Amino acid sequence: MKKKHSEGIFSLAIIVLISLSLAFVAPRKKPLLYKIRTVVIDPGHGGQDPGTIHPTKKIQEKDIVLPVALELGATIKKYLPEVNVIYTRTTDTFVELYKRAEIANRSNADVFISLHCNAMDIKKDKKKAEVKGLEVFVMGPHANQENLEVAKRENAVILLEDNYKKNYGGFDPNSPQAHIIMTSIQNNYLENSLHLATLIDKQFSERLHRPTRGIKQAGFVVLRRVACTSILVELGYVTNDEEVEYMTDSWNQTLMASAIYRAFRDFKNEVEK
């Protein structure tokens, strides 16, 4: 009897210890309403990683997203001076995906905006060069092969990193299974992330009159460990001639940055109500 009693206390102690450790490990679910003090802007790729490249014009994704990111940050600083703006890169440098998430978490970011450009495999199918339009992704299970391909392409950059197996817990960017079982703390922020994504889509379609392809979900390594509202914006298709010309024009880069700024501002006003 005495033995049973002590076993009971022992199991209870284990349960309490596990619950306590979970309370420390599990990220606190942020309420829908909160104050936005810090935004981290993440221009994708850089340095040795060009991102996607137009096959003949040789225009590179990394060179489109950087000026848009800098313009976005400058606009936020100008009109919302109370918001702290942090970049994951401000020059043409290589930053590992896990470090981008670390920058966000270390600076207690309230919003994380990752900027990219998409591409189609036009070598296989020339007709795919016609595909164009903005897409805003939030972290989650991909609903179709196309979304998976976007995540795989964006995640493949980790193969350029040293020690990627160690830094990403054995994650293999070439394996579709790895993308399915990818767990993420992003679930806690899904509602807010979807809302911000919708506001950006609306700004591009209604204010800029640009084609948009909707809000999507897929498993992005860069978003996986970020503990705040997070989105990944694919500004348009580098493989579409019209769109790549649009995205490389500096005035249009200002327009795209302004559209994302207005969405961010509206989101901030709504969650701080």
Ligand SMILES: [Zn+2]
């Ligand atoms: Zn990219």
